[in-house]
Amino acid sequence: MATIYFDLDGTLTDPKPGITRSIQHALQRLDLAVPAEDELTWCIGPPLHASLKRLTGSDELADRALLLYRERFSEIGLFENEAYAGIVDTLATLAATTPRMFVATSKPAVYATRIVEHFGLKPYFERVFGSELDGTRVDKRDLLRYALDEAKVDASSAIMIGDRSHDVIGARSHGMTAIGVLYGYGSEAELRDAGAHHICAAHAELLGHCLA
Numbered sequence: 541m542a543t544i545y546f547d548l549d550g551t552l553t554d555p556k557p558g559i560t561r562s563i564q565h566a567l568q569r570l571d572l573a574v575p576a577e578d579e580l581t582w583c584i585g586p587p588l589h590a591s592l593k594r595l596t597g598s599d600e601l602a603d604r605a606l607l608l609y610r611e612r613f614s615e616i617g618l619f620e621n622e623a624y625a626g627i628v629d630t631l632a633t634l635a636a637t638t639p640r641m642f643v644a645t646s647k648p649a650v651y652a653t654r655i656v657e658h659f660g661l662k663p664y665f666e667r668v669f670g671s672e673l674d675g676t677r678v679d680k681r682d683l684l685r686y687a688l689d690e691a692k693v694d695a696s697s698a699i700m701i702g703d704r705s706h707d708v709i710g711a712r713s714h715g716m717t718a719i720g721v722l723y724g725y726g727s728e729a730e731l732r733d734a735g736a737h738h739i740c741a742a743h744a745e746l747l748g749h750c751l752a
Contacts, residue, residue, distance in 0.1 A: 541638050542717070543693045544750060545684065546665075547702030548645035548652055550585050550724025552627055553659060558617030559584055563595070566608035572596060584725045585704035587646050587671075587678040610673075618651055623659040624723060630743040631664040634750055643668040644687045644700065646678050667691065680710030688714060699750060702726075705734035719749055 549555045560577040567574045572595070583591040588609070593602035634641065642665055645652045649670030656662050669687040671678040677686055688695050700711035703724025711718035712735050720731030720739045731739050740746040 542750070543640045543642070543691070543698045544634065544638055545642045545644040545669075545687060545698060545700045545711075545716075547585075547700075547704070547707050547724075548643055548647055548655065548670075550703035550726070551624075551701060551707075551721055552643070552661060553621050553623050553655060554724075555584060555621045555655075556581060556725075558613060558620030561620060562609045562613040562617040563592070563605075565612040566592070566605040567595065569608045570596065570601060570605060572601075581725055585646075585702075586706055587675075589675060589678070614651070618654060619658060621655060621659075623661065626743045628660070630747060631661065633747055635664050637751065640691070640693070641665050642687060642691060643670075644680075644683055645670050646680055646683060646706065647671065648673050680706045681713045684710045684714055684716070688716075701746065701750075703731075705730050708734035708736045719746065721746060 546552055560580040563580050563583060564574050589602055589606055592605040593599060596602050596605050643652060643656055647670050649668060652670040653668045656665065656668050669683060671683060677683040695714040695716050699717045699719060700707055701719045701721060703721050704726040708718040708720055708731055718736045720736035722728060722739060722741045728739055738749045
């Protein structure tokens with residue numbers, strides 16, 4: 541059976557309130573325009589600093605915004621989040637036949653680990669791979685290279701499951717099978733254009749591809 545890597549935000553859990561409200565907090569503290577939550581969903585998934593730079597207009601402001609974001613996110617936003625309906629059953633089904641499963645997220649590992657534990661998902665995963673607070677491994681290609689090497693996994697026998705183009709591009713850059721899910725924050729066009737091998741609208745489809 542293949543080794544499976546799961547993205548976190550938009551794939552295992554829906555982090556919209558925590559992420560968008562923490563971004564709003566940062567922008568408000570910087571006296572910048574504050575978009576509505578629904579206008580910030582494009583920030584869910586990609587590396588956050590790049591999104592903040594787009595919102596603030598400069599690296600310097602993005603640096604300050606990131607610190608203000610973490611000020612709220614580390615205490616409040618972290619748990620303004622919920623596991624997707626059906627994901628626990630999907631993980632349990634996969635765990636019965638899949639020897640190894642991991643989380644691979646651009647989110648800092650220190651936050652990702654707490655989220656996975658909080659929502660009771662830790663038993664299904666051998667390890668949670670994430671970025672560092674200084675931005676190391678925030679690029680999904682770097683993260684997956686590290687995650688494959690650390691777990692001593694052959695990329696050709698591994699699957700990456702995620703909801704954004706970054707997940708697909710990262711997987712394909714290493715020869716992994718890339719599966720996109722549509723219940724998160726990426727569109728079918730985004731996933732298809734990035735080169736997803738399979739695109740799934742529901743958990744049943746996801747299981748079908750993983751267990752094939």
